[in-house]
Amino acid sequence: MTAPLLETAGLQAWYGESHVLHGVDLHVNEGEMICILGRNGMGKTTTLRAIMGILRKRTGRISFAGQDMMNVPLHKTARAGLGFVPEERGIFATLSVEENLMLPPKVADGGMSVAEIYALFPNLLERRNSPGTKLSGGEQQMLAMARILRTGARCLLLDEPTEGLAPVIINAIGDVLRQLKQRGMTVVLVEQNFRFAATVANRFYLMDHGTMTAEFPVSDLPNRMDLLHRELGV
Amino acid sequence: MTMIFGIPVQALMGQLLVGLINGSFYALLSLGLAVIFGLLRVINFAHGAQYMLGAFTALLLLTVGGVNYWLALVLAPLIVGLFGAVIERTMLSRLYKLDPLYGLLFTFGLALAIEGTFRYFYGASGMPYAAPGALTGAVNLGFMFLPVYRGWVVVASLVVCLGVWFLIEKTKLGAYLRAATENPVLVQSFGVNVPLLLTLTYALGAGLAAFAGVLAAPVYQVSPLMGSNLIIIVFAVVVVGGMGSILGAIVTGYLLGVVEGLTKVFYPEASNIVIFVIMAIVLILRPAGLFGKDA
Numbered sequence: 080m081t082a083p084l085l086e087t088a089g090l091q092a093w094y095g096e097s098h099v100l101h102g103v104d105l106h107v108n109e110g111e112m113i114c115i116l117g118r119n120g121m122g123k124t125t126t127l128r129a130i131m132g133i134l135r136k137r138t139g140r141i142s143f144a145g146q147d148m149m150n151v152p153l154h155k156t157a158r159a160g161l162g163f164v165p166e167e168r169g170i171f172a173t174l175s176v177e178e179n180l181m182l183p184p185k186v187a188d189g190g191m192s193v194a195e196i197y198a199l200f201p202n203l204l205e206r207r208n209s210p211g212t213k214l215s216g217g218e219q220q221m222l223a224m225a226r227i228l229r230t231g232a233r234c235l236l237l238d239e240p241t242e243g244l245a246p247v248i249i250n251a252i253g254d255v256l257r258q259l260k261q262r263g264m265t266v267v268l269v270e271q272n273f274r275f276a277a278t279v280a281n282r283f284y285l286m287d288h289g290t291m292t293a294e295f296p297v298s299d300l301p302n303r304m305d306l307l308h309r310e311l312g313v
Numbered sequence: 314m315t316m317i318f319g320i321p322v323q324a325l326m327g328q329l330l331v332g333l334i335n336g337s338f339y340a341l342l343s344l345g346l347a348v349i350f351g352l353l354r355v356i357n358f359a360h361g362a363q364y365m366l367g368a369f370t371a372l373l374l375l376t377v378g379g380v381n382y383w384l385a386l387v388l389a390p391l392i393v394g395l396f397g398a399v400i401e402r403t404m405l406s407r408l409y410k411l412d413p414l415y416g417l418l419f420t421f422g423l424a425l426a427i428e429g430t431f432r433y434f435y436g437a438s439g440m441p442y443a444a445p446g447a448l449t450g451a452v453n454l455g456f457m458f459l460p461v462y463r464g465w466v467v468v469a470s471l472v473v474c475l476g477v478w479f480l481i482e483k484t485k486l487g488a489y490l491r492a493a494t495e496n497p498v499l500v501q502s503f504g505v506n507v508p509l510l511l512t513l514t515y516a517l518g519a520g521l522a523a524f525a526g527v528l529a530a531p532v533y534q535v536s537p538l539m540g541s542n543l544i545i546i547v548f549a550v551v552v553v554g555g556m557g558s559i560l561g562a563i564v565t566g567y568l569l570g571v572v573e574g575l576t577k578v579f580y581p582e583a584s585n586i587v588i589f590v591i592m593a594i595v596l597i598l599r600p601a602g603l604f605g606k607d608a
Contacts, residue, residue, distance in 0.1 A: 131502055157504030169499040173491045181485070182492055183503035230504070 082145065084109040084265050085130070085161075085234055090139035091289075092122075092129040099125045101289035102139065107234070112256065112266040114276040117286035118311055123269040124166060126286070127236045130267075131163045132156040144233065158186045162232030166239045166269075168223040170211040177207040179222055183230045190231030199255060200225050217248030224255065234265040241272050253278050273300075273307055285310055315456070320578055326457045328574040334463050334532065336570020337470030338525050342543065343550040343562040344474055345521035348481070351494050351557035352514045355405065355416035360547065361540025362427040363519045366393045367526025368535045369431060372442050382445040382527075389527045390520035397519025401512050409511075424541070431537035439534030466528050473524060474563045477517075481559050490514065494557070549592040555605025565603060 083106035092100040100122050107113050115123045128134040130141055132153045141148040143159055151159065162183075171179055180196065180203065197204035200221045206214060214222060220240055227235060240256075241249045249272075256279040259266060270276040276283070277300055285293040287310060295303055315322040342364060349357045370389035374380035380388065400423065408415045444462040451458040481487035493500045493507050501507040526540075533539055550569050554561030569588050577584040595602060 133498055133502055153498070153501045154504050154506045157502060163502050165499065169496055171492045171495050173495060174488055178488050182488055182500075184505065186504055226503075 081109070083107055084111075084144055085267065086140075086142050087126075087130060088140040090126070090129055090137065090141060092125055092134050092137040094125070094134070094136075099289055100129060100137070103129075103286075103289070103291060105284055105291060105294075107265055107267055109233075109265055110260075110263045111282065112260050112264075112268060112280050113282045113284060114268040114270050114273070114280035115284045115286050115291075116270060116273050116276065116307070116311060118271070121286045122289040123286050124238055125289075127163065127238050127267065127269060131161060131236055133163070157183070157230070157232070160187060160231075160233035161236060162227035162230060162234065163236045164223045164227055164238060164240065166242060168219045170214065170219045170222055172210060172212040174211050175208050176203055176211055176214065176222060179211040180207075180226050180229065183226050185230050187231035187233070191225075191228045193229065196225045196229060199228075199258065215248075217244050217251070220244065220248075220252060221255070224252075228259070228264075234267065235259070236267050238269045239271065240268070241270065241275055249275055271311065273311065318579070323457050325575075325578055326454075328578045329571060330457070330459065330463060330574075331577070332571040332574020333467050333567065334570070335573060336567040337467050338529060338543065338566075339547055339550045339570050340474050340563050340566025341470050341521055341525035341528075342547040343554060343566045344477055344559065345518035345525075346547060346551050347554070347557055347559055347562035348477070348490075348521070349515055349518035350551070351559070352490055352497075353401075353405075353409070353416070353511055354413055355408075355420065355515075356413065356548075357515075357518060358417060358421040358544070359400075359423040359427065360420075360518070360522050361542075361544030362424040363393055363397065363522035363540070364526040364529070364543065365431065365535075365537060365540035366396070366427065367523025368442070368530040368539060369435075369526075369537075370523065371527040371530050372440060372535045375442070382531075386524070386527050390523040393523030393526075394516040394520030398512050398516040400519075401515035405515065406508065406511065424544075428537050428541060435537055437536065437538060439536035439539070442530035442535050444531035462531055466532065469528060470525070473521070474566075477521065478559055478563060546588055549588050551602075553588075553592050553595045553602055555602025558602060558604040558606075561602055561604025 085107040087103050087105050090100055090103040103126055115126060117123050125134060129137045132148065132151060143161060146159060148156060148159065174182065202218050203222055203225060206218065211222065224240065240252050253275060256266065260279065268276060268280060277297055280297055282294065282296050284291045293306065317325050342360060346357055346360050349355055367389045370392050371385035374385045374388060405416065405419060408419055448462040448465050451460045481490055489500060489505050489510060493510055497507045529539065550566050551562055553569065554565035569591065573584055573587055576587040
C-alpha cells in the first residue's frame with residue numbers, strides 16, 4: 080500500500096490565544112478527492128490554512144509527498160506542490176484577469192497550459208483584459224482555481240468553492256472538479272454543501288470543534304444522512 | 314522684450330526650468346516613498362537621509378577613490394540600496410506586525426542618527442561637487458540659456474521615473490509587487506518569497522533616493538541637512554499624488570515643482586507654502602489624493 084500524498088496527525092492550531100484545531104488526523108491518497116464537512120466555525124478553513132502554512136502557530140505533524148512540512152516556510156510550501164484556493168478567492172484588483180492567471184510561479188511540470196485553462200474556463204478568455212475584480216463571483220472562483228492549476232501543483236486545497244454562487248455556476252464548478260479528478264489531481268475540498276460534494280468527492284471527513292469526528296466513503300453517504308442532518312443542521 | 318502676463322519670457326522660462334528641476338527631485342523622491350509605502354506600509358522618514366547619503370557617497374567616492382560622476386551615479390544608488398536592504402532585513406522587518414506608527418518612528422530616528430553622524434564629521438555647511446565636464450556650460454534656446462546639467466537632471470529623472478513605472482506596471486516582478494501590496498500572505502502562498510520582495514523594494518526606494526542625491530550634488534552642494542530640508546515637501550507631494558500611487562508620485566512631483574516655480578514668478582511670497590496649500594485643498598476634496606485608489 081502506498082503512503083498517502085498528504086497526511087496530518089495530531090494537528091493543532093491557534094489564532095493568537097484561541098485554540099482552534101484540537102488534533103486533526105486526515106490522509107489523502109494521490110489522485111483522491113476528499114471533502115471536509117462541518118458547520119461554520121468548526122475549523123475547516125483553519126485546517127487548510129494550517130496545512131498550507133498560512134497559519135504558523137501549529138503543532139503536530141503534516142507530511143506531503145513524504146516531506147515534513149511543519150518547518151517549511153510559506154513560500155516553499157507552494158513549491159513543494161500544494162496549491163491553495165481561499166474562500167474569499169483572493170483576486171487582485173490591480174491586476175487584469177490574465178495577470179491574475181499568470182501570477183503564481185510554476186512549481187512543477189505537468190500544470191495546465193494557458194490554452195487548456197481557457198478551454199476549460201471560456202469566460203476567462205473573453206474577459207482576459209478586464210480587471211480581476213470586475214468578474215462575477217463565479218468567474219472569480221474559476222479564476223482562483225485556474226491560476227493554481229497552471230502552476231503544476233499536485234494537491235489542491237479548495238476552500239468552499241460554491242459559497243454564494245448560483246446553481247448553474249455550482250454545476251459548472253462541479254464539472255471542472257470532475258475533469259480535474261480525471262486528470263489525477265489530488266483535492267482537499269472544504270464544503271458545507273454535502274450534496275454538491277457527493278457528486279465529486281471520494282471520501283468525507285466530518286469536522287466538529289476542531290477534530291475529525293467521522294470518516295466515510297461517498298458510497299456510505301445514504302447510511303450517514305441522519306448523522307449529517309444532525310451535525311450540519313441541514 | 315517679450316512679455317507673458319506682464320512677466321518677461323526669460324524670467325518665466327527660467328522659473329519654469331527651476332520648477333522642472335525641483336519637480337525632478339520631488340518626482341524621484343516621492344516615487345521612492347510611494348514604492349516603499351505601497352508594499353511595506355512604512356512611511357519612510359529616512360528617505361531624506363538616504364537622499365543625502367547618495368550625495369555624500371558620490372562625494373566620498375570622488376575624494377577618496379577618485380570615482381567620477383558617471384560611475385558614482387551607478388555605484389551610489391547600489392551602495393545606499395544595499396544599506397537600505399540591511400536596515401530592512403535586520404531592523405525594519407521586525408516592526409511589520411506592529412502599528413505602522415512604529416515604522417514611522419523607527420525611520421525618523423534612523424534619519425536623525427544618520428544626519429547627526431554626518432553633521433558631526435562634516436559640519437552643517439555644504440561642500441561643492443563639480444558637474445562632469447560633458448555637462449558644463451549652457452545651450453542658447455533663443456529665449457533663454459539652458460544650463461546643460463540642469464537639462465540633464467530633468468531628462469535623467471524622467472527616464473528613471475518612467476523606467477520604475479514600467480517595472481512596476483508592466484513586468485512580472487511589478488505584478489508580484491502590486492499583488493503583494495493587496496494581499497502579501499496569498500502571494501507568498503503562491504510560492505513568491507515576499508520577505509525578499511520587501512527587502513528589494515526598500516532597497517529600490519533607498520536607491521532611488523540616492524540617485525536623486527547624486528543628481529542633486531552639483532546643483533545644491535552636498536550637506537548633511539540637504540535631505541531634511543526637502544523631505545517635508547516630498548511628503549506633501551506623496552499625499553497630493555495619493556499614498557502609494559506610483560503614477561501619482563511621478564506626475565504630482567513634476568506638477569508641483571512647476572507650480573512652485575511659477576508661483577515664484579507671479580506671487581513670490583507664496584512660493585514656500587503653495588505646495589502645502591494644495592495639499593490641504595486636496596486632502597479636503599479628495600482625501601485619497603489625486604491618483605489614490607478612492608479618487
